[in-house]
Amino acid sequence: MITAYQYKLRPTKQQAIKIDRWLSMLCSQYNYLLADRFDWFERNRSPVNACPLVCHLPELRDNPDYYSQKKTLPSLKKTHPWYAEIYSQVLQDVVKRVKVAMTRFLKGDSNGKRSGRPRFKQRSRYRTFLYPQIKNDCLQNNLINLPMLGKVKVILHRPIPDGFKIKTVSITKKSTGYYATLSLEDATVPTIKPDFNPESITGIDVGLKEFLTTAQNETVAIPQYYRKAQKRLKVIQKRVSRRKKGSNRRLKAIKSLGKQHKKVADKRKDFHYKTANSLLKKYDVIAYENLNVKGLARTNKAKSIYDAGWSNFLSILQTKAENAGLLTVAVSAYNTSQNCSACGLKVPKELSERWHTCGCGCSLDRDHNAAINIMNRGAGQPLLKASAIRCLENHGNQSVHN
Known part of the structure; x- marks a missing residue:
């Protein structure tokens, strides 16, 4: 398991x-390596059989890739000695960033x-090494x-877990x-706990009227942190412009604006974590x-959808549950609000x-009806059925031993 603190x-x-x-310096090197890639494409994108009869062909060179650009770093430190103060692996990571950016542009990601x-x-947009x-x-x-930086004081608000x-x-x-963001690895793989109860299940319907509604008709109010901060953000944004x-x-002024946006994002993140924890304390399956x-x-x-942050919340919920x-359990969203949770008929x-x-x-609230439909679809998932059978077998074995 990999996590980050x-x-x-x-x-x-x-x-x-x-x-x-x-x-x-890393920003300058990133831009230089990216320009080198683009320059090769501009010079070599026209095939030879499409050139005019009279033309000047530039001196052809190999397509710069991750390895060829990585080999230029030692000579960079000779021509620009100030780059020698940067830790070598930090400088090499810039080449990897360029490679990843170009691969996603030309070939796409894993999907x-x-x-x-x-x-x-821009210098202001290059913030991490x-x-x-x-x-x-x-x-x-x-x-x-930290190599080449020395010992830096850190606020250790929580210890690194054992292992x-x-x-x-x-x-x-x-x-x-x-x-400082620490990527942590643990050799153990989290598994579903032995006393997992598949009957303790709920469905959640996220929305803009309420942040979420459960199948048991429990609601969580939507906080709208960005909407509430808009007035203050407008004043600071006008100051910047x-x-x-x-x-x-x-x-x-830009720094002040960034602080205000970060304050909104931190409030939203804290709300997402607290909501996920409260759900997982009540239910074993969501x-x-x-x-x-x-x-x-x-x-x-x-604006309201991004302010609610549904994607971030669901990602946090999955991680905390694991x-x-x-x-x-993720289920199809098709007609969850239209179908009746009692008889299954579609009610447009x-x-x-x-x-x-x-x-x-x-007769019930639209979101409550959708949450019940989501719960019913989740209960019918093969993964949950297999988990229920496994848990029943475990309880049966325990009763035999007792």
Whole structure:
């Protein structure tokens, strides 16, 4: 199992200056390597048999790839000696970033989905560098030992769990300071706990009227953190737009805007974690809709959907359930609000209709009806049925031994 813990750093003034200088140099190198890739495509994209009769063919060279660009780093340190102060593996990771960006652009990710053309990074948008390998004992008390940076003070608000090994460390500069993200690996694989109860199941229907409604008709109010912060954000954004580009006063206003956005994001994240924990304390199985949030966000409800953060919440819920040995089940979202939870018949209704009424006598809130449908579909999943059989067998074996 791999997880990540993030801690705030308290670097000295000299260390903070060094981190900023590293980020500036790494950003320049990223842009140079990306430009080298684009330059090769511009010079070699026309096939020879399509050239005019009279033309000047440039000197052809091999397509720059991960390995050829990695070989240029030693000569870079000779021509630009200031790059020698950057840890070698941190500099090599920049080449890997360029490789990943170009691969996603040309070939797509593991699912075949291609991203847009990679863009050159502004200095203000290059905020992270990575140590791909680091000693497991780099964290001692309230200090973390980073190669070529030295020992940096860290606020260790929670200890590293026993058995976990530190694999990588990434340093990020945010509006509120510097942070270290530790990638931790544990050899053990979380499994469903032995006393897992498949009958303790619920379905959740996420929405914009209430953040979620369970099959037991429990509701969680939607907090709308971004909506509530809009007035303050508007004032700071106006302050940014009125100040001269490149000035120190504009940079100060941008930093203030970033702090306000981070405050909203932190509140939302905290709400998601607390909501997920409260659900997992009550239920062993939680069924939810497999929503296409990006598609839903193309409507006029985009701001409210992104403010709710459904995707982040469901991701947190899945992770917390796995760590607790519990189960989450994704079901189809097709007609969960239209079908009757009592008889199964389809009862068409507009989005503005918030009450479900069926001829069979079923009358309840639209979201409550959808949550029951989601729970019923989750209970019929093969994974849950197999888990129920396994749990019954375990209880039977225990009773025999008793």
